[in-house]
Amino acid sequence: MAIPASGANSWLTINGKSVSFDPRSENEELTLVEELRHAIRSTTSAPAELEVAIVDGESPLDNPNYNLWYWKPDKFAGLYELKVTAPGVPEQIARVRIYPRKVSYDEYRKMLADIAAISYDLLFRVGSPSSEKAVAQKAEGQSSALRQYELLRKIVVEMEGVMAQIRRNPYKxxxxxxxxxxxxxxxxxxxxxxxxxxxxxxxxxxxxxxxxxxxxxxxxxxxxxxxxCDVYENQLLKSFLSYHLVPLFNAIHESAEKELVRLTNEYNIFKRREWKTDELELQIRKLKEILPECEGFKQRCLSWSGEPFLHGVKHNTQAIKATQVLLKNFAYSRFFRLYLQLRAELKIRLDAQQFLTDLSLRKMADIYEMWAIFYITEALIDSLVNSGFQITRNNFFIELEDGRFQVDVTRNFSSIILVKEGLQVEMKYEPKYLRLHNTPGIGIDSGTFLTPDFALEVWRGNEAEAVILFDPKYRIVVQDGIKTYPYDAYGKMADYQQRIRYLPLGSKQVVDIVTSAYILYPGETFRHSSKKPGLGAIPLHPNMSQIDKGNFQTAIKDILTYAGLG
Structure with missing residues (x-):
């Protein structure tokens, strides 16, 4: 016989607090934090021979005796599933939220949203000949359902005029x-x-x-x-209305309902902790507004697909082709442009809900370091583009077969290249600088290889002029109550600066090439010299104060100027 979740609620405690097995609960009141050890105990109400495990299978529990387990969640900060089994008893699952340790939960959410927003922005910018920022498309902070709804709403509004024109004179x-x-x-x-x-x-x-x-x-x-009227152009129109727009509005409606549940849960957490809820309240209100609007737009599309001139018109099953009518007839060309626009937008959309879910299953250190890389990349591109550089190459994304983009970077490769008046700037992620062995280029003159997290190389023709290094570190040291940078990481940057050298073509003498080497970390101490920004540490975290943002922008400007890019 199935055991209700309420019956299992008395079986376990974590750090002395009862665990809820309600599928709607995330046990956020337990306030469990990553990288700390938490004690799980079974109570006298629990079945005999109780077993406890983490569903991911990669977080083993230390079980020193029959009713005690120790859990140190260091894989990721986010939502875990705790599985409880016992002989003759149905399996029970408790959802448990683990909070990040070195950043607040609000900052954690901001990092995930930033990665999605910045990657979406970079995706559009590198594909645009004018290197314009994708401000409208990025819709920073907006949910996936809201972004897709806004795209479809604009298309349906324009289709109103298109259908009126075609209705008066359909192609026959x-x-x-x-x-x-x-x-x-x-x-x-x-x-x-x-x-x-x-x-x-x-x-x-x-x-x-x-x-x-x-x-x-x-x-x-x-x-x-x-x-x-049963011709290819009208078949494509009918398929667009009933096989594309209608299912998309259904999907947006379903996605909005799911996001409402998720955001409402987050809102309740924020209210309990007395955090700011303005952004969440705005998104919740907008999602509630689009639910009836989605239904209205869907019915409008169904009505259009039932127009008299479309009666008896088959749905298109052919490959897409640009006929003379679709290209030159005013009304049909407007429709075809909207059709292609929708296909293009859907091909490169970021499904934020799934994307953030996948991303949140990474270790907190990985998320912070990825966020820092994305943040510094966008800041450097902004500064260089404002100085007149043009983006000529981007291999920042790996395209998947279903048209989504896996947000990742290509290692040890010039992923992003910008040029201006003979200068070429190459951004590399995890470059591997090998021992030179008298071979011209950038490398090391002793040891095997060094791999910093991020390098910006400046070239003029075949001659290197500067290298800038950044290393994100999800670590801090508390000294006199101040969160400062880890000293071993700072020493590592000094080692990079001394050992990564450049051997010019036709020369036997290596020269210094690293102009700046900086740590990015979630702390408070800002170490930077405006006149000679050789080694330094920049506090970098979401929701930075205006002072920290100003220090960051100043450091970026000084570092680029020192490398000859000002």
Missing amino acids: VLGRKDGEKLLQHVGSFSGEVQPRRGEYVKLPQQAAVKCRKEQLPRIWNVPNWELT
Whole structure:
């Protein structure tokens, strides 16, 4: 017999607090934090031989005795599932939220949203010849359902005028439609008039002599030529309305409902902790507003697909082709442009809900370091583009088969290249600087190799002029109550600066090439020299104060100027 979740609620405690097995609960009141050890105990109400495990299978529990387990969640900050089993008892699952340790939960959410927003922005900017920022498309802080709804809403609003124009003068062609006629009603016979199998009619003697046949089929297929709307262009239009727009509005409606549940849960957490809820309240209100609007737009599309001129028009099953009508007819070309726009937008959309879910299952250190890389990348591109550089290459994303983009970076490769007046800036992620062995280039003159997290190389033709290094570190050291940078990481940057060298073409003497080497970390101490920004540490975290933002922008400007890019 199934055990209700309420019955299992008395089985376990974590750090002395009861665990809820309600599927709607995330046990946020337990306030569990990543990288700390938490004690899970079974109570006297629990079944005998109780077993506890983490569903991901990669977070083993230390079980020193039969009713005690120790759990140190260091894989990621986010939502875990705790599985409880016992002989003769149905399996029970508790959802448990783990909070990040070095940043607040609000900052954690902001990092996930920033990664989605910045990657979406970079995706558009590198594909734009003018390197414009994708401000409208990015819709920073907006949910996936809201972004897709806004895209479809604009298309449907424009389709209102398109349908009015097409309705007045739909495209038609002269089409053949075979019909049946009795023998006596066939006006003339030709190769296109074909007999039907079945009953035969005996001909009068005079007609039999003339036809040299004594009998003929009673029913004949006779071609009729008439104007028809059942053509490729109208088939594509009907499919667009009923097979594209209608299912998309259904999907947005479903996605909005799911996001409402998620955001409402987050809102309740924020209220309990007395955090700011303005952004969440705004998104919740907007999502509630679009639910009835989605239904209204869907019904409008269904009504259009049932227009009289589309009755009898088949749905398109052919490959997409740009016919002369779709290119040159004013009304149909407007429709075709909207059709292609929707296909293009959907091909490169970021499904934020799934994207953030996938991303949140990474370790907190990985999320912070990815966020810092994205943040510094966008800041550097902004500064360089404002100085007149143009983006010429981007391999920042790996495209998946379903048209989504896996947000990732290509390692040890010039992922992003910008140029200006003979200068070339190359951004590399995890470059591997090998031992030079008297080979011209950037490398090390001792050891095997070094791999910083991020490098910006400046080249003029075949000659390197500067290298800038950044290393994000999800670590802090508390000294006199101040969160400062880890000293071993700072020493590592000094090692990079000293050991990564450059051997010019035709020379046997290596020269210094690293102009700046900086740590990015979620702390408070800002270490930077405006005149000579060689080594330093920049506090970098979401929701930075205006002072921290100003320090960050100043450091970026100084570092680029020192490398000859100011």
